[in-house]
Amino acid sequence: MREFFQKHGSTLIFIVVMLVCLGFFVQVLALQNGFSSSVNAQAVERAEYHTDRQSMSVKRQTDAVKTKVALFAQTLDGIADARTAADKVRVARTSDYFAGEMFADIMYYADGKLYDYNDEQVTVYPGLAELADAETTMLTGAFQFDNRLMSVGVYAPVSEGALSGIVAVYDVNVLWASDLSQKDNTSVSASEFVLLCRSDGQILRRMTNTDTFDVGPEPVQSGFLSAYVIDETAYKSLTKCIANGTDGSAMFTYGTESYVAVVRFFGKENGNAFLFDVYKLSTVYGSGFEMSTQISGALVGLSLLIVGFGCVFVLDRRKTNKIIYNIEMINEELECATATKFRKDVPELLRRHKNSKFVLVSLRINNYGYLEGRFGDEKAHNLLKHERNILQTSLRPGETYGYSSEGEFLVLLNYRNRKELGIRLGKIYRVVNEFDELPDDDFTITMIFCAYEVESREEKVQAMLDKLKLTESSVTMPNGTFAVHYYADVIGESYSRRAEIESRMESALENSEFHLFYQPKYNLKRGDMDGSEILVRWYDSKKGTYRQPAEFLPVFEENGFIDRLDRFVFFRACENIAETVAGHGQAYPVSVNVSRVTAIQPDFTDYYKRIRTKFNIPENFITLEFTESFAYEDYDYLARIIAELHKAGFLCSLDDFGTGYSSYNVLKTLEMDEIKLDKFFLGKGTSFERDQLLLSSTIDVIKKMGVKVTQEGVETKEDYDRLKALGCDVIQGFYFSRPMKYVDYRKFVKENFAK
Numbered sequence: 001m002r003e004f005f006q007k008h009g010s011t012l013i014f015i016v017v018m019l020v021c022l023g024f025f026v027q028v029l030a031l032q033n034g035f036s037s038s039v040n041a042q043a044v045e046r047a048e049y050h051t052d053r054q055s056m057s058v059k060r061q062t063d064a065v066k067t068k069v070a071l072f073a074q075t076l077d078g079i080a081d082a083r084t085a086a087d088k089v090r091v092a093r094t095s096d097y098f099a100g101e102m103f104a105d106i107m108y109y110a111d112g113k114l115y116d117y118n119d120e121q122v123t124v125y126p127g128l129a130e131l132a133d134a135e136t137t138m139l140t141g142a143f144q145f146d147n148r149l150m151s152v153g154v155y156a157p158v159s160e161g162a163l164s165g166i167v168a169v170y171d172v173n174v175l176w177a178s179d180l181s182q183k184d185n186t187s188v189s190a191s192e193f194v195l196l197c198r199s200d201g202q203i204l205r206r207m208t209n210t211d212t213f214d215v216g217p218e219p220v221q222s223g224f225l226s227a228y229v230i231d232e233t234a235y236k237s238l239t240k241c242i243a244n245g246t247d248g249s250a251m252f253t254y255g256t257e258s259y260v261a262v263v264r265f266f267g268k269e270n271g272n273a274f275l276f277d278v279y280k281l282s283t284v285y286g287s288g289f290e291m292s293t294q295i296s297g298a299l300v301g302l303s304l305l306i307v308g309f310g311c312v313f314v315l316d317r318r319k320t321n322k323i324i325y326n327i328e329m330i331n332e333e334l335e336c337a338t339a340t341k342f343r344k345d346v347p348e349l350l351r352r353h354k355n356s357k358f359v360l361v362s363l364r365i366n367n368y369g370y371l372e373g374r375f376g377d378e379k380a381h382n383l384l385k386h387e388r389n390i391l392q393t394s395l396r397p398g399e400t401y402g403y404s405s406e407g408e409f410l411v412l413l414n415y416r417n418r419k420e421l422g423i424r425l426g427k428i429y430r431v432v433n434e435f436d437e438l439p440d441d442d443f444t445i446t447m448i449f450c451a452y453e454v455e456s457r458e459e460k461v462q463a464m465l466d467k468l469k470l471t472e473s474s475v476t477m478p479n480g481t482f483a484v485h486y487y488a489d490v491i492g493e494s495y496s497r498r499a500e501i502e503s504r505m506e507s508a509l510e511n512s513e514f515h516l517f518y519q520p521k522y523n524l525k526r527g528d529m530d531g532s533e534i535l536v537r538w539y540d541s542k543k544g545t546y547r548q549p550a551e552f553l554p555v556f557e558e559n560g561f562i563d564r565l566d567r568f569v570f571f572r573a574c575e576n577i578a579e580t581v582a583g584h585g586q587a588y589p590v591s592v593n594v595s596r597v598t599a600i601q602p603d604f605t606d607y608y609k610r611i612r613t614k615f616n617i618p619e620n621f622i623t624l625e626f627t628e629s630f631a632y633e634d635y636d637y638l639a640r641i642i643a644e645l646h647k648a649g650f651l652c653s654l655d656d657f658g659t660g661y662s663s664y665n666v667l668k669t670l671e672m673d674e675i676k677l678d679k680f681f682l683g684k685g686t687s688f689e690r691d692q693l694l695l696s697s698t699i700d701v702i703k704k705m706g707v708k709v710t711q712e713g714v715e716t717k718e719d720y721d722r723l724k725a726l727g728c729d730v731i732q733g734f735y736f737s738r739p740m741k742y743v744d745y746r747k748f749v750k751e752n753f754a755k
Contacts, residue, residue, distance in 0.1 A: 040251060043285040044260050048249055050187040050284065051262040051277045054194060057177035062139060062270050065154055069168045070137045072097065073156035082110055082162035089166060090117045102171040104151055109165040124746065126583045128167055131155045139271040142172050142198045147741040149512045150204055152271055172196075175266075175273055176205045192259070192278045195220065199272035201242050206510065212254070213278065217509060217568045220276050222610060228254050229261070238263060245272055257282070331403050333381060336388050342402030342410050343461045349412060350457045353398050358454040359421060361411045361484075362468045363387070363428070366446040368407025379437055380407075383445070386435045390428055410465070422484055425449050429482045448472060452487040470495065473558060501555050509568060513539050515546075516572055518590075518745035520737040521710065521730050524723065529753045530730045531589035533625070535739050536569050557595055566598040571611055573622070576742055578615040586749055591623040591653060596630045599641055609648040619649030623674060628656045628666065635669045642671055653710075658698075667705060675702045676732075679713025696726050703727060 072092060079085040089108045092098060098106060107116050112132045114122045123129065127140050137156045145151035150172040157165045176196055180188055188194055192212055196205040201219035208215070216223050221239050229235045234250035241248035241263045249262040258281045265274040329341040337345070350358060365371065365383070372380040384407065391401045391409060401411040415421040433445050450471040452464050467487045474495070475485045508514060515537050523530035538547040556562035570592050580587045598604060612622065624645060630638060642652045653674035654666065658681055667675075677698065685691045702709045711723050714733030723731055740748060 039285055040258065040281060043279075043281040044249055044251060046284045047190075047260045047277070047279040047281075048262050050190050050279070051264050051275055053187040054177070054180055054275055054277070055264040055266065057180060058175060058196075058275065059266060059270065061177045062175060062266065065170065065174055066137045066139070066156070068097075069154045069166065070156040072168075073137075073158050073166050076158045076163055076166070077160055079161045079163070085158075085161060085163045086110075086115070086119060089163075093117050098168065102174045104145055104148070104169040104171060106166060106168045108163050109167070110163050112164070114167070124583075124743065125153075128153050128155075131167060132164065134165065136269070138269045139175075139273075140167075141271045142202070142204055142273065144742075145169055147515060147743045150198075152273075172204045175270070180207055190279060190284050192280060195276040197242075197274050197276050199245065199274070204273070212257075212280075216564060218571060218611075222614065224276075224278075225261075228252070234261075242274070245274075251281070260284075334384055334388050334403050336392075337400070337402035339402050339404040339410060342400065342404075342412075343465070345400050345402075346412050346461045346464075347457075349398055349400060350454065353414070354457070356398065356414050357416065359413050359415050360452045360454060360464050360468060361413060361425065362404075362448075362450045362465075362472065363409045363411060363425075364448045364450075364472065365407035366448055371407070374443075375438055375440075382437055383432075383435050387432050390431050394424070394428060410468075418484075418486070421451070425484055426482050447482075448475065449482070449484045450475070450487070450490075451484050467491070497551070498555050501552050502559060502561075505552070505556065505561050508538060509564065511541070513541055514565060514568060515539055516569060516576070516742055517739040518742060519732060519739040520588075520745070520748065521591075521732040522736040523730050524728060529588055529749070531591065531623075532745065533591040533593075533732065534569060534573050535593075536565065537739075557597055560597055562595045563598045563601055566593070566595055567607065569593075570608060574611050574615040574617055577617055577621070580746070581616075585746065586754055588749065588753075589621050589623065591625050593625045593655070596627070599626065599630065599638070605641070605644045605648055608645075608650065612649060620651050623651040623653045625653040625655045625676070628654055628658075635665065639670055646671070655712075667702065667707075672707055674708040674710055676710045676712050679733075681711065682713055682719055692722075695722075699726050699728055703729070 076085050076088060079088070086108060089106055093106045105117070107114055107122060107128070109115075109132045114125075114129050114132065116122050125143060125145070127143055131138075131140065131153070134155055135157055137154070140153035140155065142150045142152050151169050152172055152174060153167045153169050154174075155165060155167045180194060182188065188207060189209060192208075192210050193215060194207040195203050195215070197203055197220055201221045203215070203217065203220065203223075206215065213224065213228060218224075221242060225235055225238055229238065229250075229252045231252050234252040237248060237250040238261055240246075245265050245268075247264050249260055251258060251260045253259070260279050260281060262277045262279070263274055264277075265272060329338055329344075330336070331338050346360075365387075368380065371383070384403070387409060388403070391411065395401060395411075396414060399411070399413050401409055404410050413421065413424070415424075429447055429449070432447065435445065438445075450468050452467045452471070454464065471485055471487045471490045474490050517535045517537050518532040519535060520532045521530040522528075535549070537549065538552055539545075540547050553562065556565055573590055573592055577587055577590065601607075608624070626638065645652055651673040652671075653676055654670065654672045655676045656678045657666070657675050658678040666672075677695075681691075681695045681698065683691075685694075699709050708729045710730040710732060711719075711728050712732050714720060714723065714731040714735045716735060719733075720731065720735055737748065
């Protein structure tokens with residue numbers, strides 16, 4: 001027995017401690033369950049109280065605006081002459097009475113019709129026209145007024161007289177009570193965020209206090225609720241409230257935290273808008289939740305205690321530490337330092353060599369992923385080992401290197417001047433290119449060299465590496481020639497411009513500064529409009545002008561924001577189509593651009609199909625355009641995307657065909673519905689005969705494959721006649737029409753192609 005306890009005593013003690021801890025764990029868990037239910041119910045009540053206070057603030061503000069419009073309507077009572085009454089409305093439009101940033105316009109009703117200040121009948125806003133016979137003062141639902149920010153109409157009837165009523169148009173922010181923008185307002189600060197929404201869930205205004213949730217531009221149901229409310233009961237409860245226009249709340253869990261979402265509608269008289277708030281239960285409840293957290297902490301402590309005993313009992317600490325060190329610090333395949341060890345070693349070297357000048361250099365093999373795919377992992381890894389050997393033999397005392405990822409090595413070098421550094425790096429580049437294991441003799445290894453000259457030894461290594469990344473993202477791809485790109489040279493005005501764009505892109509999207517422009521396309525066969533391509537423009541509210549797309553789109557494509565912008569444009573495009581159909585207008589097919597960043601998102605196809613279905617857009621009414629450069633990068637991936645989109649009811653188009661990536665492999669591999677020829681085909685070459693042969697043969701090949709041919713950049717009648725004679729299907733360009741705002745586009749269609 002003694003021998004048994006001597007041999008297994010520690011094991012038995014460990015088992016006893018585990019059982020005691022487990023029993024205590026069960027007891028505490030039972031107590032916590034009962035306490036948590038009570039705490040949750042009280043937290044929900046407090047959250048609803050906060051939202052009710054916000055709702056009262058909004059109603060006070062809307063009541064003030066309705067009263068103001070109603071008082072002016074009373075001044076029109078008894079005026080029997082329509083001209084006199086209309087003149088009074090026209091004068092009020094620019095008077096101090098309606099002065100303010102949120103006031104947009106005022107119109108009047110007479111003989112059951114709506115007129116603007118120029119006495120012209122207004123028919124483009126069906127929601128306003130329907131108020132002609134309303135008998136009470138009320139707000140309309142939010143709508144887009146004059147291609148500007150979202151707006152609401154405040155209607156007030158005229159009791160007696162030539163006019164039957166007036167409607168004042170305000171920026172939708174008139175619904176946003178001023179105290180909702182004050183973070184010291186306790187009812188607001190207690191929330192994660194506050195959303196002001198249209199009756200259909202479209203977000204009009206927001207106040208965000210934390211970055212826990214990424215609330216996009218989509219309606220609450222398809223955006224926030226679909227993304228974060230996993231519990232089916234809570235999801236159905238909240239979506240039902242929004243669909244029925246009723247108040248409600250529901251609890252849900254995200255991560256390890258519990259939250260409550262509250263819905264409060266303002267009523268039909270206030271345009272059926274509503275507030276959607278989300279609160280963290282621990283924030284709205286306070287100390288009670290702290291106690292619950294302490295209980296949970298005790299449970300976690302017990303768990304850690306059990307795990308600690310297990311680790312001490314099972315593992316040897318020194319072996320564990322060694323394994324962890326090797327994983328973090330040593331790249332097993334290359335048998336060299338990792339980027340983590342490099343970041344750790346650099347500060348020590350800088351400290352020891354105080355009188356030396358240092359430069360941080362990144363050496364990246366260009367298109368390393370492509371190289372792996374083409375020649376195989378083994379050849380690619382052998383190339384990295386070849387480069388590692390070169391660095392090992394090239395480094396001097398006081399220098400170091402490490403492998404980062406994707407064909408990139410990081411190096412800390414001692415240097416006197418840029419000329420000497422260029423010679424050292426140029427030699428490394430030449431020796432790397434002596435690698436002879438790649439079977440294709442025509443393949444040239446190209447590299448990107450970016451350098452950051454260390455200015456302060458107090459600067460964090462990660463900050464230096466970030467500057468290297470920024471430098472790399474700002475330079476053009478190498479063409480086979482050797483060059484070193486210095487941070488100080490590359491990052492100047494372009495960095496400031498990029499930083500300014502990135503600092504404003506979120507607010508620009510929230511404030512609807514991105515506008516949709518429509519460029520009509522003309523069908524040469526039918527002699528009729530073929531549809532339009534939707535382009536996006538950024539209206540800079542600070543400068544009062546539109547930014548050039550080439551200024552901001554490349555930035556968005558690099559930082560990933562283009563995905564949100566693409567989805568915003570697509571959602572708004574579908575919304576406009578549905579609005580046109582609802583107003584019995586003539587709707588033509590549209591083309592919408594899709595970036596590579598958007599197309600590779602996991603939910604890309606599902607999202608676009610869901611939005612098309614939401615607005616009841618017919619199948620094959622919308623064409624999604626992809627650039628030829630995307631096709632060149634990955635034919636197989638794009639081919640799968642196109643197949644999924646066809647099943648989801650979309651047509652697909654290849655844009656910019658002929659811009660340098662053209663290959664008949666595009667036509668063989670991708671089942672496109674349309675090929676858009678780049679303006680390059682209309683440019684003048686060495687002879688007209690060669691130009692004509694190239695253009696005609698390209699059109700002929702594509703048409704014989706049953707694919708529609710669209711020529712972009714058509715600006716002259718000469719181009720028009722030439723393309724028509726060659727059998728081109730569709731043209732797009734300034735000769736037919738320039739891009740125009742949505743309101744102008746509707747007018748263009750009505751005046752020229754109304755059926």
